[in-house]
Amino acid sequence: MSQESSYERYHRQMILPNFGTRAQQLLQESKVLVIGAGGLGCPALQYLVGAGVGHIGIVDGDQVSLSNLHRQTLFTSDDIGQNKAEVAAKKLSRLNSDIHIEAISLHLTNHYALDVIKGYDIIVDGTDNFATRYMINDACVLLDKTLVYGAVSQYEGQVAVFNHLLPTGEHSANYRDIFPDPPKEGSVLNCVDAGVLGVLPGIIGAMQAAEVIKLITGIGEPLVNQLLTYQFNNHQVFTVKITPQSKTSSFIPTDATAFKSIDYVWLCSSPQNTLEVNADEFDQLASQKNIDIVDVRELHELPVVHTFSHLRIPLSDLKESAGQLKNDTVVVFCQSGMRSLQAAKELSALWGDTKRVYSLQGGILSWIRFAEKK
Amino acid sequence: MKILFFGQLVEVVGAKELSIEGGTDIHALTSSLHQLFPLLAQAKYVIAVDQEIISDNRNLQEHNIVAFMPPFSGG
Numbered sequence: 001m002s003q004e005s006s007y008e009r010y011h012r013q014m015i016l017p018n019f020g021t022r023a024q025q026l027l028q029e030s031k032v033l034v035i036g037a038g039g040l041g042c043p044a045l046q047y048l049v050g051a052g053v054g055h056i057g058i059v060d061g062d063q064v065s066l067s068n069l070h071r072q073t074l075f076t077s078d079d080i081g082q083n084k085a086e087v088a089a090k091k092l093s094r095l096n097s098d099i100h101i102e103a104i105s106l107h108l109t110n111h112y113a114l115d116v117i118k119g120y121d122i123i124v125d126g127t128d129n130f131a132t133r134y135m136i137n138d139a140c141v142l143l144d145k146t147l148v149y150g151a152v153s154q155y156e157g158q159v160a161v162f163n164h165l166l167p168t169g170e171h172s173a174n175y176r177d178i179f180p181d182p183p184k185e186g187s188v189l190n191c192v193d194a195g196v197l198g199v200l201p202g203i204i205g206a207m208q209a210a211e212v213i214k215l216i217t218g219i220g221e222p223l224v225n226q227l228l229t230y231q232f233n234n235h236q237v238f239t240v241k242i243t244p245q246s247k248t249s250s251f252i253p254t255d256a257t258a259f260k261s262i263d264y265v266w267l268c269s270s271p272q273n274t275l276e277v278n279a280d281e282f283d284q285l286a287s288q289k290n291i292d293i294v295d296v297r298e299l300h301e302l303p304v305v306h307t308f309s310h311l312r313i314p315l316s317d318l319k320e321s322a323g324q325l326k327n328d329t330v331v332v333f334c335q336s337g338m339r340s341l342q343a344a345k346e347l348s349a350l351w352g353d354t355k356r357v358y359s360l361q362g363g364i365l366s367w368i369r370f371a372e373k374k
Numbered sequence: 375m376k377i378l379f380f381g382q383l384v385e386v387v388g389a390k391e392l393s394i395e396g397g398t399d400i401h402a403l404t405s406s407l408h409q410l411f412p413l414l415a416q417a418k419y420v421i422a423v424d425q426e427i428i429s430d431n432r433n434l435q436e437h438n439i440v441a442f443m444p445p446f447s448g449g
Contacts, residue, residue: 036449038449039448039449040449041449125449126449127449128447128448128449129447130445130447133447150449151445151446151447151448151449152446152448152449153381153382153444153446153447153448154381154382154448156380156381156446157446158446178420178427178445179418179420179445183418183445196448201448201449227427227443229380229443238378238380238425238441239425240422240425240426240427240441240443241425241426241427242427243426243427245429
């Protein structure tokens with residue numbers, strides 16, 4: 001793109017006091033990763049792309065659904081069923097074709113989070129669950145990345161800048177300086193269970209984009225060592241000071257190997273809740289040693305699975321045969337995911353907290369579709 | 375002394391704001407609130423005094439503003 005049209009595109013922000021070509025150049029040279037193209041990620045992405053951040057990554061493994069449309073402003077009814085990262089990247093490249101946009105259509109897990117995050121300067125957390133939020137926080141601390149956090153709860157939202165490198169050479173507070181260990185999923189409701197008005201994540205996501213632009217250009221005062229809470233009902237803002245705590249480092253994995261060995265989903269799961277894993281997560285579990293994989297379908301059911309080693313114990317025999325399962329991690333699957341969920345619940349009730357039990361969501365049929373696509 | 379509640383703690387307590395007598399400390403305040411609102415004892419939160427998150431016990435005066443802040447996860 002020519003310098004003239006680039007000047008015209010960014011003219012309205014470049015004429016601002018203290019902005020100019022310097023700030024525009026800094027935006028152009030920056031790499032920002034937005035994790036989650038949902039209620040927070042969509043508005044954040046729109047403003048970052050519009051402002052001319054030169055390299056933007058979008059991570060999301062989910063598909064667009066009808067219940068997303070009231071708040072996830074990049075998507076339309078035509079996009080339902082398609083991957084969010086890919087749809088978002090396509091739409092955003094039409095907004096600004098001068099910049100490089102990369103879609104990463106995966107659920108971010110700790111197996112590849114470090115590889116994805118290391119290529120970027122600033123990370124935007126637009127996720128919707130504690131497991132991923134803690135994982136991203138820890139990855140950013142390990143890789144010395146600045147994290148722009150945003151989250152909502154019913155009629156309130158929060159924004160903060162975590163782990164930012166200070167002129168003193170130290171890093172600012174991160175999420176674990178506020179809440180060292182994760183709450184159990186279910187003890188705090190998410191948008192699905194608690195509800196959310198579309199405009200609230202819109203406001204918070206736009207505030208996250210504002211923090212990113214401030215960090216890159218050096219304009220204003222980003223929310224470093226501060227946690228801002230915005231109240232939708234009266235527009236009140238409550239900002240609290242946060243301080244790095246000496247004990248925090250003991251909660252964060254010391255290196256990549258330790259990071260990859262943490263089961264973030266399990267850390268946030270409540271014992272009475274049975275965990276479902278998708279095909280991708282199932283493959284990761286299946287590649288581990290010391291795991292029992294169990295087909296709980298009846299013995300005559302097809303297709304017979306040869307791709308990975310497993311036991312066959314029909315659901316009706318499962319309780320009596322549970323003693324056969326010697327490993328601490330057990331993954332059950334069936335045809336479509338219904339019976340295995342029942343099986344996982346029964347096993348969890350039997351074993352309590354002593355073993356980790358997972359059920360393959362969508363069953364073996366969903367896994368086969370995933371494997372074929374791969 | 376003004377006590378503020380955020381997020382789902384508003385539902386737990388049934389109010390965004392309470393006013394109680396000062397001259398106490400964090401431990402005494404939380405244990406009396408836990409007795410009044412048993413669900414608060416099960417909730418996860420941090421406490422900010424005068425807009426600074428604290429992790430230790432401290433004395434509270436009439437002029438302090440104490441905020442109970444739960445973690446947010448939605449997005």
